[in-house]
Amino acid sequence: MNETSTNKRPLILKAENVHKSYRMGATRVKVLKGANLSVREGEFVAVIGASGSGKSTFLHILGALDRPNEGDVSFDGHYFSRMGARELNHFRNEMVGFVFQFYHLLDELNVLENVYLPAMVSCGVAGWLGTRGAAKARARELLETMGLQDRIRHKPYQLSGGERQRVAIGRALMNKPRLLLADEPTGNLDSATGNGILEVFEQLNRAGQTIVMVTHDERVAHRAGRVITLADGRVKS
Amino acid sequence: MYKLTLIIRYLVKRRITHFAVLTVALCVFIVVVVMTVMSGLVGEFKQKNHAFVGDCVVGTKSLVGFPYYEEFMQTLERTEGVEAVSAVVKNYALMRREGDARNRGVEIIGLDPVKHGQTTNFGQTLYHQAGDVTKAFVPAYEPNAVGCVLGIDLALWRNAQSQYTYDAQPAEIGLILTCFPLNARGAPAGAGSVPVSTKRFQYNDHSHSGIAGIDGSTVYIPLEWAQSLCMAGVLKRVTALHVKFCPAVSLEQGCIRVRTLWDQFRQSKQGASNAGLLDTVTVETWKEYRRAVIAPMEKEEAMLSVMFGFVGITTVFIVFVVFYMIVSHKTKDIGVLKSVGASSQSVMVLFSGFAAAVGVLASCTGVAAALLFLSNINRIENWLFERFGFQLWDRTIYAIGEIPHHAEFSVLAVIVLCAIVACQIGALVPAYCAARLRPVETLHGSRT
Ligand SMILES: Nc1ncnc2c1ncn2[C@@H]1O[C@H](COP(=O)(O)OP(=O)(O)OP(=O)(O)O)[C@@H](O)[C@H]1O
Ligand SMILES: [Mg+2]
Numbered sequence: 001m002n003e004t005s006t007n008k009r010p011l012i013l014k015a016e017n018v019h020k021s022y023r024m025g026a027t028r029v030k031v032l033k034g035a036n037l038s039v040r041e042g043e044f045v046a047v048i049g050a051s052g053s054g055k056s057t058f059l060h061i062l063g064a065l066d067r068p069n070e071g072d073v074s075f076d077g078h079y080f081s082r083m084g085a086r087e088l089n090h091f092r093n094e095m096v097g098f099v100f101q102f103y104h105l106l107d108e109l110n111v112l113e114n115v116y117l118p119a120m121v122s123c124g125v126a127g128w129l130g131t132r133g134a135a136k137a138r139a140r141e142l143l144e145t146m147g148l149q150d151r152i153r154h155k156p157y158q159l160s161g162g163e164r165q166r167v168a169i170g171r172a173l174m175n176k177p178r179l180l181l182a183d184e185p186t187g188n189l190d191s192a193t194g195n196g197i198l199e200v201f202e203q204l205n206r207a208g209q210t211i212v213m214v215t216h217d218e219r220v221a222h223r224a225g226r227v228i229t230l231a232d233g234r235v236k237s
Numbered sequence: 238m239y240k241l242t243l244i245i246r247y248l249v250k251r252r253i254t255h256f257a258v259l260t261v262a263l264c265v266f267i268v269v270v271v272m273t274v275m276s277g278l279v280g281e282f283k284q285k286n287h288a289f290v291g292d293c294v295v296g297t298k299s300l301v302g303f304p305y306y307e308e309f310m311q312t313l314e315r316t317e318g319v320e321a322v323s324a325v326v327k328n329y330a331l332m333r334r335e336g337d338a339r340n341r342g343v344e345i346i347g348l349d350p351v352k353h354g355q356t357t358n359f360g361q362t363l364y365h366q367a368g369d370v371t372k373a374f375v376p377a378y379e380p381n382a383v384g385c386v387l388g389i390d391l392a393l394w395r396n397a398q399s400q401y402t403y404d405a406q407p408a409e410i411g412l413i414l415t416c417f418p419l420n421a422r423g424a425p426a427g428a429g430s431v432p433v434s435t436k437r438f439q440y441n442d443h444s445h446s447g448i449a450g451i452d453g454s455t456v457y458i459p460l461e462w463a464q465s466l467c468m469a470g471v472l473k474r475v476t477a478l479h480v481k482f483c484p485a486v487s488l489e490q491g492c493i494r495v496r497t498l499w500d501q502f503r504q505s506k507q508g509a510s511n512a513g514l515l516d517t518v519t520v521e522t523w524k525e526y527r528r529a530v531i532a533p534m535e536k537e538e539a540m541l542s543v544m545f546g547f548v549g550i551t552t553v554f555i556v557f558v559v560f561y562m563i564v565s566h567k568t569k570d571i572g573v574l575k576s577v578g579a580s581s582q583s584v585m586v587l588f589s590g591f592a593a594a595v596g597v598l599a600s601c602t603g604v605a606a607a608l609l610f611l612s613n614i615n616r617i618e619n620w621l622f623e624r625f626g627f628q629l630w631d632r633t634i635y636a637i638g639e640i641p642h643h644a645e646f647s648v649l650a651v652i653v654l655c656a657i658v659a660c661q662i663g664a665l666v667p668a669y670c671a672a673r674l675r676p677v678e679t680l681h682g683s684r685t
Contacts (some may be wrong), residue, residue, distance in 0.1 A: 008629050036560070060676075060677045063576070065575075065576055065675070065676040065677045065680075066675060066676070066677040067675075085580065085581070086580070089578045089579070089580045090578065091578075092576060092577060092578040093577060093578025098576050098577075100576075100680060104569060104572070104573045104576075104680060105573075106573060107246065108243065108246035108250050108251075109242070109243075109246065113242070117573075117574075117577060118577040118578065119573065120238045120239040121238075121239050121577050121578050121583075122578060123238055123581045124238060125238050125241060128238035130434065145460075165660070171577070223611070227684060
């Protein structure tokens with residue numbers, strides 16, 4: 001996407017001075033030491049860095065799946081630290097879609113159910129009866145664009161890694177989130193399959209989807225509009 | 238909505254869940270079967286004792302007995318709430334068959350068959366004279382002889398399945414009872430000569446009270462004969478008055494009333510000849526009167542309940558372990574659910590709902606299996622006996638006809654409720670732990 005045009009777009013995600021450390025017995029491992037990042041609506045940002053540099057940790061914090069020890073993240077101007085549990089759940093359900101490095105599909109649900117899971121989570125039994133039809137149609141449509149229309153009744157264990165990752169992307173897009181976070185979506189896939197996934201991302205981005213993608217592969221990263229590097233616990237662009 | 242879907246899937250698809258259901262069902266099954274059989278046995282035994290004794294007993298443990306009983310009987314019979322009163326002499330005797338020199342020790346109960354039949358179930362325990370209790374001591378073919386009734390185990394043989402071989406007519410047997418009469422001071426009567434009295438009775442019927450200790454050792458004879466055989470002295474004495482209350486009168490109320498009346502009566506007799514014998518008399522409910530035989534049964538039942546309390550605790554622990562395992566296998570799911578916006582509470586509801594589903598399914602399965610088993614328990618026992626000679630209760634020792642198999646709805650409801658609560662308790666800690674997990678904690682390092 002054209003850089004000048006994106007620069008005019010509103011800021012959607014902003015990480016400010018994010019610190020994160022883990023306690024390992026007596027010592028504290030400092031993973032993030034003041035990471036900053038601003039993402040504008042419609043941007044496709046790739047985060048690269050060495051293994052263990054804290055990319056996944058940073059992405060989890062951006063998606064409100066973890067809390068920083070210091071600093072804060074805001075989405076649309078709303079700071080996570082000031083949101084209650086209910087608002088955070090709403091944010092995770094509606095505003096953000098997360099694609100994990102290891103897919104994380106539910107074994108007991110079939111492909112279609114895995115995709116419409118976020119729609120199910122946000123409503124009760126009665127509400128579900130009302131929205132089920134639309135949710136199923138949306139999930140089917142997503143699976144069709146991923147080329148998985150023939151596998152909707154299959155269970156995750158019956159799928160290949162690439163297919164599982166596409167199901168996970170479908171799930172992340174189910175509730176039409178404004179932000180898509182992907183943690184090494186191609187990390188476990190061969191280059192052809194990984195290429196397919198990246199094409200999906202590019203297509204989504206062209207349609208206006210904001211994406212932040214973590215990878216350690218420079219070639220993958222250059223498919224994104226902007227590449228930032230995470231090193232020494234800080235963002236270097 | 239996802240909760241319901243996932244609960245059903247976890248229930249159907251996960252083998253470990255099937256084991257949890259099976260474990261809980263088995264516990265429920267055992268508790269239902271044992272509780273039903275045990276409480277049935279105890280209940281039946283109590284009911285038989287109640288029927289045998291009547292509601293209340295004014296009696297003495299002393300073989301000498303107490304005088305002035307007729308007066309007190311009249312007082313009682315006039316009392317509101319009292320339906321019937323029967324005077325009884327209990328004593329010991331030697332019994333032998335006519336033409337046979339061997340004696341055996343028996344307990345004798347002297348009673349008025351009509352009054353005793355009104356007070357207790359004596360009439361119903363008879364076989365040949367069941368229709369007409371007045372004939373209990375009147376032999377049909379020897380009207381001038383005095384008849385007696387034998388406890389059924391003294392009269393008939395019982396086979397291994399607790400079944401008797403009944404005669405169409407009472408066998409023509411003469412029985413000689415030898416008693417040791419005591420005078421009012423409690424000394425053997427007629428000291429110096431041979432202090433025994435002997436009398437021939439005609440076997441006329443047998444009595445089946447269902448209480449093994451009674452049916453195997455008791456001979457019933459007319460009250461007057463018991464008095465003349467066992468008690469010497471001018472004043473007529475008995476050892477007990479059995480009282481039956483009207484249905485509207487509660488056991489406690491009735492006994493309190495009788496106790497008051499008895500105290501007044503005793504006061505009024507102070508200074509009368511042999512009034513000291515009245516001091517040995519107590520007023521007891523049927524339960525108190527038979528506590529020596531009922532207490533051990535109740536103790537067993539209580540012990541059993543305690544033991545099943547432990548079974549319950551074990552169930553909770555097993556469910557806890559199973560759920561802990563399920564939850565630890567499902568931490569990834571919890572992370573995924575939370576990452577798509579599920580709240581901690583709803584994760585908690587998911588797992589406790591799952592526990593409740595396991596509880597309901599398991600206890601229904603357990604109860605259904607237990608009811609099926611109970612409805613066939615006697616058939617199963619018979620088959621085991623015919624095939625392998627195995628009997629749960631040796632019928633030559635225990636006076637049990639059928640094994641009780643009527644489960645009470647309230648008991649079932651309590652057991653089912655306990656099972657569901659046990660599952661809830663067992664799942665509480667794992668569900669709480671699951672709900673507290675932060676999404677990344679569960680997803681980090683899990684690679685599927
Ligand atoms: N829950 C945790 N407890 C302790 N240490 C952790 C935890 N999560 C991450 N770390 C540590 O933080 C550091 C950064 O981890 P992270 O997963 O963010 O790295 P990464 O850049 O994504 O690596 P990779 O490219 O291999 O996925 C690592 O050293 C890791 O051991
Ligand atoms: Mg990582």
